Amino acid sequence: MIPLHGADRNQASPTARPRRPRPVPHHQTPAEDPPLTVAPEPQEQQERPSDWEQRLGGLLDFVRRRMAGDYEVDEFGFDADLTDNIIMPPLKPLYEKWFRVETIGIHNIPAEGGALLVANHSGTLPLDATMTAYAVANEHPSKRHLRMLGADLVFKTPLLGALARKSGQTLACNPDAERLLSSGEVVGVWPEGFKGIGKPFKDRYKLQRFGRGGFVSAALNTGVPIIPVSIVGAEEIYPMIGDIKALARLFGFPYFPITPTFPLLGPLGAIPLPSKWYIEFGEPIHTNNFGENAADDPMLVFNLTDQVRETIQQTLYRLLTQRRNVFLG
Amino acid sequence: MAPKVVLVTGVSRFLGGNLAARFAANPDIERVLGVDTEPPPRDLLRRMGRAEFVRADIRNPLIAKVIATAGVDTVVHASVTANPAGPTGRTVMKEMNVIGTMQLLAACQKSPHVRKLVVKSTSAVYGSSPRDPAVFAEGMSPKDLPSSGYAKDAVEVEGYVRGFSRRRPDVDVTTLRFTNFIGPRIDTVLTRYFALPVVPTVLGYDARVQLLHSEDALAILERATMHDLPGVFNAGGEGVLLLSQAIRRAGRLTLPVPSGAVPSVGRFFRSARLVDFSPDQMRFLNWGRVVDTSLLKREFGFTPRWTTRQAFDDYVSGRDLRPLIGTERVEAIERGLLDAAAKLR
Numbered sequence A: 001m002i003p004l005h006g007a008d009r010n011q012a013s014p015t016a017r018p019r020r021p022r023p024v025p026h027h028q029t030p031a032e033d034p035p036l037t038v039a040p041e042p043q044e045q046q047e048r049p050s051d052w053e054q055r056l057g058g059l060l061d062f063v064r065r066r067m068a069g070d071y072e073v074d075e076f077g078f079d080a081d082l083t084d085n086i087i088m089p090p091l092k093p094l095y096e097k098w099f100r101v102e103t104i105g106i107h108n109i110p111a112e113g114g115a116l117l118v119a120n121h122s123g124t125l126p127l128d129a130t131m132t133a134y135a136v137a138n139e140h141p142s143k144r145h146l147r148m149l150g151a152d153l154v155f156k157t158p159l160l161g162a163l164a165r166k167s168g169q170t171l172a173c174n175p176d177a178e179r180l181l182s183s184g185e186v187v188g189v190w191p192e193g194f195k196g197i198g199k200p201f202k203d204r205y206k207l208q209r210f211g212r213g214g215f216v217s218a219a220l221n222t223g224v225p226i227i228p229v230s231i232v233g234a235e236e237i238y239p240m241i242g243d244i245k246a247l248a249r250l251f252g253f254p255y256f257p258i259t260p261t262f263p264l265l266g267p268l269g270a271i272p273l274p275s276k277w278y279i280e281f282g283e284p285i286h287t288n289n290f291g292e293n294a295a296d297d298p299m300l301v302f303n304l305t306d307q308v309r310e311t312i313q314q315t316l317y318r319l320l321t322q323r324r325n326v327f328l329g
Numbered sequence B: 001m002a003p004k005v006v007l008v009t010g011v012s013r014f015l016g017g018n019l020a021a022r023f024a025a026n027p028d029i030e031r032v033l034g035v036d037t038e039p040p041p042r043d044l045l046r047r048m049g050r051a052e053f054v055r056a057d058i059r060n061p062l063i064a065k066v067i068a069t070a071g072v073d074t075v076v077h078a079s080v081t082a083n084p085a086g087p088t089g090r091t092v093m094k095e096m097n098v099i100g101t102m103q104l105l106a107a108c109q110k111s112p113h114v115r116k117l118v119v120k121s122t123s124a125v126y127g128s129s130p131r132d133p134a135v136f137a138e139g140m141s142p143k144d145l146p147s148s149g150y151a152k153d154a155v156e157v158e159g160y161v162r163g164f165s166r167r168r169p170d171v172d173v174t175t176l177r178f179t180n181f182i183g184p185r186i187d188t189v190l191t192r193y194f195a196l197p198v199v200p201t202v203l204g205y206d207a208r209v210q211l212l213h214s215e216d217a218l219a220i221l222e223r224a225t226m227h228d229l230p231g232v233f234n235a236g237g238e239g240v241l242l243l244s245q246a247i248r249r250a251g252r253l254t255l256p257v258p259s260g261a262v263p264s265v266g267r268f269f270r271s272a273r274l275v276d277f278s279p280d281q282m283r284f285l286n287w288g289r290v291v292d293t294s295l296l297k298r299e300f301g302f303t304p305r306w307t308t309r310q311a312f313d314d315y316v317s318g319r320d321l322r323p324l325i326g327t328e329r330v331e332a333i334e335r336g337l338l339d340a341a342a343k344l345r
Helices: A003-021 A023-027 A032-040 A040-068 A081-085 A090-099 A127-138 A150-156 A160-166 A174-182 A216-223 A245-249 A265-270 A299-320 B014-024 B042-047 B060-072 B089-110 B149-168 B188-193 B213-225 B243-249 B257-270 B281-286 B292-302 B308-318 B326-344
Strands: A102-104 A116-120 A144-150 A186-189 A224-230 A277-279 B007-008 B029-036 B052-055 B074-077 B116-122 B173-178 B179-182 B200-202 B211-213 B231-233 B255-256 B286-289
Touching: A032 B188, A040 A081, A040 B326, A081 A127, A081 A160, A090 A127, A116 A127, A116 A216, A116 A299, A127 A144, A127 A186, A127 A224, A127 A277, A144 A150, A150 A160, A150 A277, A160 A216, A174 A186, A174 B042, A186 B042, A216 A224, A216 A299, A216 B255, A224 A299, A224 B179, A224 B257, A277 A299, A277 B308, B007 B060, B014 B042, B029 B060, B060 B089, B074 B089, B074 B213, B116 B149, B116 B213, B149 B173, B173 B213, B179 B188, B179 B213, B179 B308, B188 B308, B200 B243, B200 B257, B200 B281, B211 B213, B211 B308, B213 B286, B213 B292, B243 B255, B243 B308, B255 B257, B257 B281, B281 B286
Parallel strands: A102 A277, A116 A186, A116 A224, A144 A186, B007 B029, B007 B074, B029 B052, B074 B116, B116 B173, B173 B231, B179 B211, B200 B255
Antiparallel strands: A224 A277
């Protein structure tokens, strides 16, 4: 891809160069001539090749780093080098062209320090989590990494589990969440879990039970704000119209989906429908003003859980009324 | 209070022997006794200096006599090990670990002089599974209790140690849960594993590995002996290496093995006497294990001098492991490509 890019530009410059001097003698005085014709040319020669050469240099540097094992991995197994250079770039077309994701209120995520993002889960496959992570890493002014909490099924699965850890995910449990939050990371959690992502299409945008509110006690213990995140569009990517329980049990999956295209079209069924997405990051709910041992107060935890859930549900309804078409937005 | 008479178990191995040598070099300690079933290698014995080697089996009640007659006041139990003596050594290893600890603790309980007990345990007691938190603190217990091998031995050993400290509350008991050791001098399953030219790993898994430099391990055991620091402490270096990353840093090639074929590959390496991996260590290669060492730094008052990465690099350079494709070669290729690119301009 890079040499092609370079070749493109090299082809472009010879065609551009002979054209430029032609109008000059006709329309401009000789005094103005030198700065106009001379000045842009050295700039072209220096900048154009150096752009792709820099990219080639960066690529080679990356390959050498990977071969020598010369990169940092944190205690959760998060490999920032791999995430930024290998995992994120292929998601760009999916994010920008396929789902045309629009974010609202991304400034609600603090520029630094811990924050807990709580979002609705949908879409049969967790693309909503992937897109949210992409949004936080690319649209937020300080380009933060979203550290997501996943089910143990993810980490049990070969390849997927290793990839999940390298991309910054860890097991959804309070010790891990609190450790990440207190070290100032942005943590993402999808408390509906499999109940949310694997719900039938007829229940779309109806929030399921929010676990046991473990995420609220993690936020209370570390005093970080909770940011409710509402994702619209993910419900329609793989509309789940059926669930073969027997096959799910056979493979050890939480559900075995039937969508209009899967398993009818085989592997083509893995292509998500191009719905238009909106991700709204809501007003932060502060948790540092409840005093110490607030997490030991079950009533407070329940109330906060309900507050977050209600906020997301209301935001979903509002976004849905504003949306005129599933695919055009 | 500084100890007067110290007994160290497992002195024919790296940790026990070098620990005895350190105590022998300390003039505050009057007498150092080293116990093991077989004599230490000659260079280790020389380094141990004035430390007395007692050839005794800690599985035998005779050990009680040694402790009583010498008036031992501090016992360092460093013989619990993950490295069996040979292909058939696993049963013997288990007996040494578990029965040996029981006998030793029984002897300590009988002796009125004993005031301090330091136990070398392992972070393997936390197990290794995908359902566990990423980082283990001292207070956590594993989701899946280790069901076999060294990890189970260590869990049982720690159980007996807890029972002992309940019966003898006057004795200060320090339990140290070490991560895997690495270093240029120490010989463990892991150091042999990384020295293989082609390193087999489990396909689709990449364990997080936390290591502790063997010199740091010695310093920690020494500090636990010289000071009164009762409690349970995790001991490991700062930071983490992924297994694949460590193999790359050692300049080895990875051979991913599908998990179904892992037992037979493991058997091959065992029978070829290359590396002897037990099933629990195999599980460690799948998931890895990281421990929280803040208690070690804060309360125990020790910060390891080597991070995981530095310790591993020290091992690589100390063992003189040469990468299959040298860094100079890679850099030359990189330069060549960039020059070619500049010519294209």
